[in-house]
Amino acid sequence: MEVFRMDDNEQRYDVVVVGGGAAGLSGAVALSRARRSVLVIDAGLPRNAPATHVHNYLGREGTAPSELLAVGRGEAAGYGAEITEGTVVSAEKLAEGEGFRVVREDGTAVVARRLLVTTGLVDELPPVPGLAERWGREVLHCPYCHGWEVRDRPIGILGVSPMAAHQALMWRQWSEDVTLFRHTGPEPTDEEYEQLAARGIAVVDGEVAGLDVTGDRLTGVRLAGGRVIAREAVVVQTRFTARSEVLRTLGLAATELDMAGYVVGTYIAADPAGATDVPGVWVAGNVANPLEQVIGAASAGLKAAAAINADLTAEDTRSAVAAHRR
Structure with a gap:
């Protein structure tokens, strides 16, 4: 990895947090409370933006995603964290002991002793007309996030992988009227x-051509032959693609996530506290764990923040001892 020298004119922080979602803001609050200088750079692309409410978040059940983030920004700022909008395009390793240069798309740069990357992921939908328009409304993926509402x-x-039968059996907990459309998934x-029959789940062969919508409400699933089967919600398995562009500039490649022999997405490998293979760089939230819900992402941000502060404390102590000896 190429090593760069620090520009003395660039603003320096203990930690730069790339991504201002639940994981990033949770980390920013903890680090700011630890009296670290923190900058959060947020591109404004939260994964759950299409959803109307956050669920299974103790004390914040039913909160709108935008409201949760606004509260989180206020809490982080209240402890001294700086929060700015922008997209980080690269991060560069500086000379030993100087940290990282973080470069935004407008060309401006700051220096961080440590990095916490919480850029999340992108949900890639199957290529069926109508899915994207209803995503987060009646087109869903997580039963714990949306099961109660439907x-x-x-x-x-919508079957697209070997996980389809498992999905159908799971969603049967929330409704007695569940139909598995085989679509492009395996038989x-x-x-x-036998399991599907025992639970009263119908299986429909043939590919799905699109969705029927009446009065801005999903009313059915349309098969390639033209048949329409009445449905009020459709469950899809998205591909979880980690937003790892910044991490790639540091030499960190995404790892494929395999479930039941099927690649469902990518993530950045890290230890339980979020430390990556690049010293000084941590990850938290969906970029590290695609299956994490909002409350789990916030917890991961806190855990990474504690590890980062401990690492900085150790470095500060080494520097103080060296100065003391001199």
Whole structure:
């Protein structure tokens, strides 16, 4: 990895947090409370922006995603963190002991002793007309995030992988009317067919051509042959693609996430506290764990912040001892 020298005119922080979602803001609050200088650079692209509410977040149940982030920004700023909008395009390792130069798309740069990257992921939807327009409304992926809101309604599962039968059985907890559309997914095994039948889940062969919408509400799933089956919610398995562009500039490549022999996305590998293979760089939230919900992302941000502060404390102590000896 190429090593650069620090520009004395660039603003220097203990920690730069790249990404201002739940993980990033949680980390910023903890680090600011630890009296570290913190800058949060947020591109304004939260994964859950299409959703109307955050769920399973103790004390914040039903809060709008935008409201949760606004509260988090206020809390971080209240302890001294600086928060700015912008997109980070690269991070460069500086000479030993000088940290990292973080460069934004407008060419401006700051220097950080440590980096916490919480850039999240992108949900890539199957290429079926109508899915993107209803995403986060009646087109859903997580039963714990949205199951309660569509309870007792007709639900369709769009099969695209070997996980489809598992999804159907899971969503059956929230509704007795669940239909598995095989679409492009593999045929269920004999055992899965038996399980689906035992739970009263219908299986429909053939590819899905699109969705039917009436009065701005999803009313059905349209098959390639023209048949429409009434549904009020559709469950999809998205591909979780880590927003790892900044990390790639530091030499960190994304790892494929495999479930049941099927690659469902990518993530950045890290230890339990979020430390990556590049010393001084931590990750938290969906960029490190695609399956993490909002409250889990916030917890991961806190855990990474504590590890970062401990690492900085150790460095500060080494420097103080060296100065003391002199």
